[in-house]
Amino acid sequence: MQLSRRNMLAGAAATGALPLSLARAQAANTVRIGVMTDMSGMYRDNTGPTSVAAARESAAEFGASHGFRVEVIEADHQNRPDVGVNLARQWYDQGVDLIMDVPTSSVGLAVSGVAREKNKSYICVGSATADLTGAQCSPNTIHWAYDTYMLARSTGGATVRAGGDTWFFITADYAFGHALERDTSNFVRSAGGRVVGQVRTPFPGTTDFSSFLVQAQASRAKIIGLANAGADTQNCVKQAAEFGLTRRGIKLASLLLFVNDVHGLGLQTAQGLVCTESFYWDMNDKTRAWTQRMLRRIPTNYPNMIHAGCYSGALHFLKTVAAMGVPAAKASGLDLVNRMKAQPSDDDLFGKATIRADGRRIIPSYLFEVKTPAESTKPWDYYKLLQTTPAEEAFRPIGEGGCALVRS
Amino acid sequence: MDEIFGIPAPLLFGQLLLGLINGAFYAMLSLGLAVIFGLLNIINFSHGAQFMMGAFVAWMLLHYLGIGYWWALILSPLLVGLTGVILERTMICRLYKLDHLYGLLLTFGISLIIEGIFRNQYGSSGMPYRIPTQLSGAWDLGFMFMPVYRGWVVVFALFTCITTWLVIEKTRLGAYLRAATENAPLVQAFGVNVPRMITLTYGAGVALAALAGVLAAPIYSVNPQMGTNLIIVVFAVVVIGGMGSILGSVLTGFGLGIVEGLTKVFYPEASATVIFIIMVIVLLARPAGLFGRA
Numbered sequence: 001m002q003l004s005r006r007n008m009l010a011g012a013a014a015t016g017a018l019p020l021s022l023a024r025a026q027a028a029n030t031v032r033i034g035v036m037t038d039m040s041g042m043y044r045d046n047t048g049p050t051s052v053a054a055a056r057e058s059a060a061e062f063g064a065s066h067g068f069r070v071e072v073i074e075a076d077h078q079n080r081p082d083v084g085v086n087l088a089r090q091w092y093d094q095g096v097d098l099i100m101d102v103p104t105s106s107v108g109l110a111v112s113g114v115a116r117e118k119n120k121s122y123i124c125v126g127s128a129t130a131d132l133t134g135a136q137c138s139p140n141t142i143h144w145a146y147d148t149y150m151l152a153r154s155t156g157g158a159t160v161r162a163g164g165d166t167w168f169f170i171t172a173d174y175a176f177g178h179a180l181e182r183d184t185s186n187f188v189r190s191a192g193g194r195v196v197g198q199v200r201t202p203f204p205g206t207t208d209f210s211s212f213l214v215q216a217q218a219s220r221a222k223i224i225g226l227a228n229a230g231a232d233t234q235n236c237v238k239q240a241a242e243f244g245l246t247r248r249g250i251k252l253a254s255l256l257l258f259v260n261d262v263h264g265l266g267l268q269t270a271q272g273l274v275c276t277e278s279f280y281w282d283m284n285d286k287t288r289a290w291t292q293r294m295l296r297r298i299p300t301n302y303p304n305m306i307h308a309g310c311y312s313g314a315l316h317f318l319k320t321v322a323a324m325g326v327p328a329a330k331a332s333g334l335d336l337v338n339r340m341k342a343q344p345s346d347d348d349l350f351g352k353a354t355i356r357a358d359g360r361r362i363i364p365s366y367l368f369e370v371k372t373p374a375e376s377t378k379p380w381d382y383y384k385l386l387q388t389t390p391a392e393e394a395f396r397p398i399g400e401g402g403c404a405l406v407r408s
Numbered sequence: 409m410d411e412i413f414g415i416p417a418p419l420l421f422g423q424l425l426l427g428l429i430n431g432a433f434y435a436m437l438s439l440g441l442a443v444i445f446g447l448l449n450i451i452n453f454s455h456g457a458q459f460m461m462g463a464f465v466a467w468m469l470l471h472y473l474g475i476g477y478w479w480a481l482i483l484s485p486l487l488v489g490l491t492g493v494i495l496e497r498t499m500i501c502r503l504y505k506l507d508h509l510y511g512l513l514l515t516f517g518i519s520l521i522i523e524g525i526f527r528n529q530y531g532s533s534g535m536p537y538r539i540p541t542q543l544s545g546a547w548d549l550g551f552m553f554m555p556v557y558r559g560w561v562v563v564f565a566l567f568t569c570i571t572t573w574l575v576i577e578k579t580r581l582g583a584y585l586r587a588a589t590e591n592a593p594l595v596q597a598f599g600v601n602v603p604r605m606i607t608l609t610y611g612a613g614v615a616l617a618a619l620a621g622v623l624a625a626p627i628y629s630v631n632p633q634m635g636t637n638l639i640i641v642v643f644a645v646v647v648i649g650g651m652g653s654i655l656g657s658v659l660t661g662f663g664l665g666i667v668e669g670l671t672k673v674f675y676p677e678a679s680a681t682v683i684f685i686i687m688v689i690v691l692l693a694r695p696a697g698l699f700g701r702a
Binding site (some may be wrong): 042147204210248 | 418423430515530535555557615676
């Protein structure tokens, strides 16, 4: 070939385009998981960097032998629905195949809408509202580790059975708090109990709950239901002890309490509280071994049910992609989610679990009591198991949620 | 049972008292802000982070060195105040001749860095800190159960506010400070070391924030966000009271604590916004604030 200027220019252009086409080929063969979480707010320890580490642990264990690359990226949604929606749009447009975690129910619901609109997959782990698989269910969404109905049934049900038949709710004034209050109230009423009052506290931004606790006390309810989470729950528990509520026979029902919150409160303050999780790090040899692997990534924060859910959800997603093939998985989020629903998830932390048509993953829930300082013998040894609710009873029956996917 | 506006009287009295207690925190925090703004013309946006540092240093003293609450009440403000002195000498002192906005941006950036460091190191779940045994327990006031510690907070905050006001308004040191604010070169001509005085004033303002942090540690969750939640409210308190007016911030702090407490009874959903509604009304009617000089 003659070495003309035209040939040289064509050669240079082809060489320049080579990395681009290689990058395209690589992108087509790379599965991207976006962990959208709270990296800077009050839910950071309950979700946050440990959720990201769990997804990365899952990708690392899944390995590179399946013929495609896995990339895990992260972003902070600041617990704001507007930020979450913008991030979700940007991520899906840039080729993210799965968004997961997404704590804070208002953000979780908003991202579910975007996933449906873009026909992508979404595994919601961090948000609690049962509306994700109820009135606002979506064929592109799976709700993975827990929900408000599960918490209400386990903690609420056990509290009513123990004689707590009059309730006053201190509720975080957003989607999660409303859903948790509604679901628990239903249990209380159906068990013959009464809800004597409730107060909606601004979220975020409330640090002093003493006014609300005094109102709860004045209502003469036996139980104060805490339909909040994170620092709000911690402040309520601390201040209830300070105002002597617990000493005078009023019981607190911490409807959503994580092992990390117990760590923040200290056993001296938290002892005796009951709470519900679908995972505890010290349940068996497999959970302990996984926790040790996680602690190598995040040494200061033990994993809770959300972190375990992020690991388990990412693993099930990757197994499904491997079974479908990357092009088919990337082509339609709906097909991918349907495929995920068709086969049970199976991992060391939760065992085998089925996913219902409404997107609800069915697993057992565990009612724990927080140990006394004397009972705790090692770091983060905080829970003793009181009761297990079997998977088929733990969640709202599929016909009762009002999910359009079920009716059709 | 007697009722006032449909609310049982004992419950209303309880809420008034709780509002006063919360007002004590607002007063202490806004006091530090007012001192710094009044004498240095710096809008100290890192005040919330310094409040949080005060609580965290108290926790560190207990956790790492076994030093309890009473010593922390002295040591924590000193240590955090020292960081304030370093901050003023290395960065803030360069901004005195510039627009207020530069000081606001610098201190806002500093607060983000401080909170980020603490968040990375200690997470967001918070650290346990117990009420000292001497102040645990509660009094039965008939209309409510009043924890001894909350009573201590009100008394201590009042004492601190009055002392600070007396130092600034009634002592020779305070007179120097006020004079330096009006005409620094003239005061310097009388042989007063004005830059050092300003540095120490900033340190003292920061120490006041840290002191409030130590007081808050046993009742709020000690976490990196604890200052963020309060600082915006406290800024509103300072604006309502009149920027730079020390007495104004203290009185407004207590007053708005009570207004917020009552809102928590009548319409809890608005309890986080009521202070800002008042701020808008005050700014429209008296732009210099309730106690400020136009």
